Every structure is written in C-alpha cells, then in structure tokens.
Amino acid sequence: MNPRDLLLGSFAAALAAADPLQIVPRHLPSPPKGRTVVVGAGKAAGAMALAVETAWPADRPLEGVVITRYGHGLPTQRIRVVEAGHPVPDESGERAAHEILALAKSLGEDDLLLVLVSGGGSALLSAPVPAVSMADLKAVTRQLLACGAPIQDMNTVRKHLSTIQGGRLAVASRAQVVALVISDVTGDDPTHIASGPCAPDPTTFADAQEVLRLHGVEPPASIAAHLARGAKGEEPETPKPDDQIFTRVENVVIATAxxxxxxxxxxxxxxxxxxxxxxxxxxxxxxxxxxxxxxxxxxxxxxxxxxxxxxxxxxxxxxxxxxxxxxxxxxxxxxxxxxxxxxxxxxxxxxxxxxxxxxxxxxxxxxxxxxxxxxxxxxxxxxxxxxxxxxxxxxxxxxxxxxxxxxxxxxxxxxxxxxxxxx
Incomplete structure (x- = not known):
C-alpha cells in the first residue's frame, strides 16, 4: 500500500469506529411506559437521530427535535432535524433550542427524554438567558474563537449565558433522562461535550468572568452585567455535581477519540x-x-x-x-x-x-x-x-x-x- 492510501485508509478506519449508525443502536434504553422524546444537538445529531429511528420499535411512540450544522441533516420520519449555525450560533438554533426546552418540560415521570449529544452542540444548542441577545452571544463567541481559547474555557462562558446548557436541560424535565454522548473533547467528560446539557457543571459565574479576563475578551455590556450579577449570587447557578436531579439522569459516552x-x-x-x-x-x-x-x-x-x-x-x-x-x-x-x-x-x-x-x-x-x-x-x-x-x-x-x-x-x-x- 502506498503512503497516501495508507494514511487515507487509517483515517477511514478511525471514522468508521465512530459511526453513529453502528454505535447508537447498541446503547438505546428500553422504551418507557409513557412517551419517548428525542432531543439533541451536534454535528452527529442527524445520524444519531436516524440511528434511533431505525432501531426503535415501530409500535412504540417516538418524537422529537435535534439540531445539527447546516448541510449535516439526514431524512428522518419521527424525529425532526433542524439545521443551524456553527461555530457561531444563530437564530435557527435558538428557536429549536427553545422548542427542545418546551418538549422537555412537557414530560412526566413515566416518560423518557433521550438526549443525543455530540461535538458542535455548544453553538447549535443556543438559548441565551433573557438578558443576553443572540447578537451579543455571537459577538462573544467570535472573540473566543479568534483568541484560541480551549473548548473547555469557551464552554464555561457559554453555560453561564444559557437557559439549556450546563445541566439545565435535565433540570427542565421530570422524566427519566438518558444522554448518549459522542465525545469530541479531551478527557471525554460529558460536562464539556456540547456544554453538557444533561451533565452537572462544576464551574461558576466567577470562572466565566476569569476566562474572559484571561483571554483578553471584552464582552458586550449585557454579558458582562449578567456574569457580574451571577458572581454576586443574583442569578441562579448551573446545577452542581451533588444536585439530586442527577439521580434520574444518565450520561453514556458511546464513542471517543x-x-x-x-x-x-x-x-x-x-x-x-x-x-x-x-x-x-x-x-x-x-x-x-x-x-x-x-x-x-x-x-x-x-x-x-x-x-x-x-x-x-x-x-x-x-x-x-x-x-x-x-x-x-x-x-x-x-x-x-x-x-x-x-x-x-x-x-x-x-x-x-x-x-x-x-x-x-x-x-x-x-x-x-x-x-x-x-x-x-x-x-x-x-x-x-x-x-x-x-x-x-x-x-x-x-x-x-x-x-x-x-x-x-x-x-x-x-x-x-x-x-x-x-x-
């Protein structure tokens, strides 16, 4: 095998090992008594949703919405795939994120919230707090991208500007929550993947402020004010690892580097x-x-x-x-x-x-x-x-x-x- 073919073949093998169509069915939970709602975000969301549909029993209810990057969607029947902006968030992702929150809130204790999480979800699953506009979220995202901030630092900021990330999606629902996670971060910690919508968040508002200071980012006034209020305890923190909410939440990492x-x-x-x-x-x-x-x-x-x-x-x-x-x-x-x-x-x-x-x-x-x-x-x-x-x-x-x-x-x-x- 010539060197070029060997290099390309090794890359193809690496991709095949992370194919959602092959991996997701092996990790699906059993259908619940009630509804099953599938939500999620990331570059793999379309393929993950299709994998769920293909493997889910045809006689059991299934519905939901996932968000993926423009050009990454796939045709599905029961789970709607929405395309949105990445790496800079946009209004399409914002609308779909609010729809996902509404679905999560509609579920009861006999229902299942199946969350499909993959890299890219931090930008795609964008539902900023009321005090922060999408324009301001875009502005601070562009600054963080330009300065070369590590993804963990970027996500510390994003979690504290979001109504859905940093564990808040799990908090929004009374259902059993199972998150299937394809990891795109070093260490494979679900809190860092798509800004951990179903994972406890150990970081704080003060940490988010420090990230901006460390990387020389001058945020829009609305973001600076929101983080300052949070650091003073005037805004609710993200749920922490000892929060009882996570006793009914399972994060399963199904593919890794x-x-x-x-x-x-x-x-x-x-x-x-x-x-x-x-x-x-x-x-x-x-x-x-x-x-x-x-x-x-x-x-x-x-x-x-x-x-x-x-x-x-x-x-x-x-x-x-x-x-x-x-x-x-x-x-x-x-x-x-x-x-x-x-x-x-x-x-x-x-x-x-x-x-x-x-x-x-x-x-x-x-x-x-x-x-x-x-x-x-x-x-x-x-x-x-x-x-x-x-x-x-x-x-x-x-x-x-x-x-x-x-x-x-x-x-x-x-x-x-x-x-x-x-x-």
Missing amino acids: HQSLMTASAFVQARGITPMVLGDSVTGESREVAKVYAALARQIHQHSHPLKRPVALISGGETTVTIRGNGRGGRCTEFLLSLAVDLAGLDHVHALAADTDGIDGSESNAGAILLPDSIARAAALGHSAKAMLADNDGYSFFAALNDLVITGPTRTNVNDFRIILVQ
Whole structure:
C-alpha cells in the first residue's frame, strides 16, 4: 500500500469506529411506559437521530427535535432535524433550542427524554438567558474563537449565558433522562461535550468572568452585567455535581477519540507498520505541537529510536490556533504546515491531519496530506511555506498542491486525527 492510501485508509478506519449508525443502536434504553422524546444537538445529531429511528420499535411512540450544522441533516420520519449555525450560533438554533426546552418540560415521570449529544452542540444548542441577545452571544463567541481559547474555557462562558446548557436541560424535565454522548473533547467528560446539557457543571459565574479576563475578551455590556450579577449570587447557578436531579439522569459516552485511534492503530499494524499511539488528549497551539512531533519523527528516522522504522505516530485531541494572519485554514492544516516547515522535506516522512467531523476550521476540507516533497512543489508554484504559516494560510498551501482531504460532512465528531508515517 502506498503512503497516501495508507494514511487515507487509517483515517477511514478511525471514522468508521465512530459511526453513529453502528454505535447508537447498541446503547438505546428500553422504551418507557409513557412517551419517548428525542432531543439533541451536534454535528452527529442527524445520524444519531436516524440511528434511533431505525432501531426503535415501530409500535412504540417516538418524537422529537435535534439540531445539527447546516448541510449535516439526514431524512428522518419521527424525529425532526433542524439545521443551524456553527461555530457561531444563530437564530435557527435558538428557536429549536427553545422548542427542545418546551418538549422537555412537557414530560412526566413515566416518560423518557433521550438526549443525543455530540461535538458542535455548544453553538447549535443556543438559548441565551433573557438578558443576553443572540447578537451579543455571537459577538462573544467570535472573540473566543479568534483568541484560541480551549473548548473547555469557551464552554464555561457559554453555560453561564444559557437557559439549556450546563445541566439545565435535565433540570427542565421530570422524566427519566438518558444522554448518549459522542465525545469530541479531551478527557471525554460529558460536562464539556456540547456544554453538557444533561451533565452537572462544576464551574461558576466567577470562572466565566476569569476566562474572559484571561483571554483578553471584552464582552458586550449585557454579558458582562449578567456574569457580574451571577458572581454576586443574583442569578441562579448551573446545577452542581451533588444536585439530586442527577439521580434520574444518565450520561453514556458511546464513542471517543481513543476508540478511533486504536482502530486506526490496528489498521496500520495489519499492514506491517508499527503503530505508536501518542494519546487522544493532545492540546496546545497547533504549530507548537507540530514541532514536538517533528522532533520525534526525526529521532525515529535518523536513529531508529525509540522504535525502528516503519512507524506510524498516531494521535488525537484538539489543538488550537491563535489567529495572527489573514489566511484560510484550521488547526489541522496549521499543524501540517508547521510540521512541513520543521521537517524541511525529510525523506520518507508522510503525514495526514484531519478533523473527524469533516471540517477543518471553517473551510470545506477535513484536513490535508503532507508529503516529503510538499515544500518543494509549493516553492515551484511560488508559495513560501514559512510565509503562509505566518499568515495562518494552511488551506491555501495544501489546496495549491491538490493535497486537501475532502470528505464532506461525516456526521460524527471525535476530534482531530493525526498520523505521521516514518518509513
């Protein structure tokens, strides 16, 4: 198998391990005495809803609404799929979130609220508190995205501006609550996935204020005032881990980055490549993480240590990009471009980095492939890898080489996938 096919095959294996159509049916609860209402949000919501419909007994009641990103919907019969804005929330998501809250409140003790949670739900499931407008929520979201704040920090703020996140969806209902969760965050803690609509929230209003201060974000006046009131105890806090409400709530993580990485590891091992899984919780600036990985790749290439070639370095997690330039791209192409600069055309080293949701940043690609001659081919076209990295222009670099990885919506999301093949 040639290097390009091996890289793409490993990514396909990782995606298959997180396919909602295969995973969700295995974790469905038994139908209750009363109604079953399905709600949820995330990039996998459409596929998860379809999986529920396919596996649910035809003679048992089923209804609901889920929210997914534009272009990620699927045709369903009993669960309505609404498309909305991501990564910046919009009014479509807001309307659907209020509908979800109303459904949750309509349920009784003999009913089941089945919640389908996946990455992207933090932006999609947006029902801001009355004091905060959607315009102001959009404004603070854009600032947090631009400054490279980790997703956990972003969600700390979002939970304290929401009527539905941070465990509040579970609080709204008297029904038994089961949340099936596809994790896109390091650590796989449900409180951080889609801002934990059914999970207890250990953070506070004061924590949200500190996040904004730490990242130099100047929020709209309505948000600053709401957080200040909350920090003084004048607004209700999110439900905490010791809240009795969670005795009737179950959060079940059904797919993780670790599962996908191990599947990819088995894929390359079956093809005579020694896998080295570097972890599913890699964070930090994309370009800085790439430098560390480049050093390890050189060590293996030059000294056959700590493993003899051929080796596949496999990792997941969620790196960040602090926007300094005016280019196009996301954290995966940024990682690869930095890796290219640091490796400087080292022979027999190939790499792929892609987001498992099929979208790297705000572009149409999942990621890209780096080859030993990528920098030389780009230079022949008049492109400087260093200059384009400085401009955060990884997308344009790999687009010029026809080395983008384009999958379209995968309708799942277990964070980034990276593999470096050292032959």
